[in-house]
Amino acid sequence: MSDDEADPELLALLRQHLQGKLTINEEPETGVLEGAEYVYDNAIDVAIDMRSCKNAAAAIYSRMQRKQYSPTTWSDHELHPKAAHDGGDADRATIAFIFTMDLLNFSFWSEKPDAERFAIEYRGKRWTGYWSLVAALQRALDEGIPITDSHFWQNEQEFTLDVLKRVFRSCTDEEIPLLHERLACLREAGRVLYEKYQCHPVNLIAAANGSAAHLVNLLARDFDCFRDEHAFDGRRKPIRILKRAQILVADLWACFEGEGYGEFWDIDKITMFADYRVPQILNSMGCLTYCPPLNSAIQEKREIPSGGSWEVQLRACTIWCVELIRREIVKEHPDSHINAVLIDFFLYDTIKEMEVAGQETVPHHRTRSIWY
Numbered sequence: 001m002s003d004d005e006a007d008p009e010l011l012a013l014l015r016q017h018l019q020g021k022l023t024i025n026e027e028p029e030t031g032v033l034e035g036a037e038y039v040y041d042n043a044i045d046v047a048i049d050m051r052s053c054k055n056a057a058a059a060i061y062s063r064m065q066r067k068q069y070s071p072t073t074w075s076d077h078e079l080h081p082k083a084a085h086d087g088g089d090a091d092r093a094t095i096a097f098i099f100t101m102d103l104l105n106f107s108f109w110s111e112k113p114d115a116e117r118f119a120i121e122y123r124g125k126r127w128t129g130y131w132s133l134v135a136a137l138q139r140a141l142d143e144g145i146p147i148t149d150s151h152f153w154q155n156e157q158e159f160t161l162d163v164l165k166r167v168f169r170s171c172t173d174e175e176i177p178l179l180h181e182r183l184a185c186l187r188e189a190g191r192v193l194y195e196k197y198q199c200h201p202v203n204l205i206a207a208a209n210g211s212a213a214h215l216v217n218l219l220a221r222d223f224d225c226f227r228d229e230h231a232f233d234g235r236r237k238p239i240r241i242l243k244r245a246q247i248l249v250a251d252l253w254a255c256f257e258g259e260g261y262g263e264f265w266d267i268d269k270i271t272m273f274a275d276y277r278v279p280q281i282l283n284s285m286g287c288l289t290y291c292p293p294l295n296s297a298i299q300e301k302r303e304i305p306s307g308g309s310w311e312v313q314l315r316a317c318t319i320w321c322v323e324l325i326r327r328e329i330v331k332e333h334p335d336s337h338i339n340a341v342l343i344d345f346f347l348y349d350t351i352k353e354m355e356v357a358g359q360e361t362v363p364h365h366r367t368r369s370i371w372y
């Protein structure tokens with residue numbers, strides 16, 4: 001066959017595709033990692049130190065091994081719901097809990113001293129930060145408030161701002177940040193679940209056909225409050241961070257231990273979750289470094305605008321930094337089942353242990369938004 005004659009088999013495939021008879025199995029992609037690398041390549045205020053990343057990879061791997069870190073670690077936390085693994089009503093309730101939790105999983109940081117910051121009293125303990133959210137939801141359910149029911153979220157007579165205030169009532173004088181925004185997230189989610197998913201997030205999972213990336217894309221497509229993407233540096237396409245959409249998929253995967261409602265064949269496509277804690281520990285390990293003005297803003301606990309160049313560079317470079325650490329671990333330990341989700345969970349839990357032990361060496365950055 002001369003060079004200018006096309007391969008007849010390829011022509012036949014192309015003809016079938018054009019006639020819609022052939023669906024080339026396009027693997028869903030979220031685009032998060034592509035955007036993170038683009039920002040890293042164009043960042044001037046945030047940098048990644050490769051030597052520190054190599055050292056961090058070795059330290060993280062050995063500590064994860066020692067702690068036998070796995071998806072089951074998620075359920076070890078006393079406040080997290082436990083999967084029944086039978087696909088019945090209990091598991092549906094767990095899905096509704098995790099969906100509600102990750103709708104509201106943002107912005108708990110406070111400038112007040114520990115004794116005065118927003119805190120939830122539950123099961124005889126004071127919970128702050130992310131755990132205050134989980135405690136508040138568990139307490140509401142114990143008190144008969146159907147806070148995880150999407151019908152309730154849409155009922156403006158029954159579910160008022162005052163009811164949400166009660167759900168998040170603090171044992172200090174400080175209220176939970178962004179209370180109105182949290183109500184708006186629940187109202188929107190209730191409407192979308194009613195319009196598209198027969199009022200329950202279990203139908204969202206079904207629509208994803210076992211793909212983590214597809215579920216993330218459905219969340220970003222259908223819910224404004226999950227569409228965590230931002231303009232950067234004049235680039236035509238926004239940078240997709242999708243932190244709460246991704247952590248929702250990861251929490252389902254971890255809670256159900258990769259089975260049943262937590263089974264995603266492409267879970268390794270999920271990146272770390274760009275919050276305000278993981279950048280903090282990566283900065284303290286020397287992996288992530290900032291230009292002097294940004295570093296001063298963080299050290300002096302000045303607020304950094306949501307969606308601004310500094311903040312997008314910080315979040316995207318954190319995603320890329322964890323990806324480099326993941327690649328380093330996989331290169332040194334090809335048989336390890338470590339993915340970005342487990343590295344992220346491990347880093348978050350580690351910085352929280354450091355916080356409790358008073359061992360934080362650098363502050364986390366302060367941005368107030370519904371994205372993280």
Ligand SMILES: Nc1nc2c(c(CN[C@H]3C=C[C@H](O)[C@@H]3O)cn2[C@@H]2O[C@H](COP(=O)(O)O)[C@@H](O)[C@H]2O)c(=O)[nH]1
Nearest residue numbers: 105106107108109129130273275276277278345348372
């Ligand atoms: N990247 C990342 N960010 C995470 C988490 C979690 C909790 N995940 C649990 C599930 C499995 C893990 O083992 C954890 O036990 C919360 N956050 C975010 O941090 C911030 C809260 O910080 P603070 O106010 O100090 O509690 C806020 O943006 C919140 O969305 C995580 O895992 N990864």
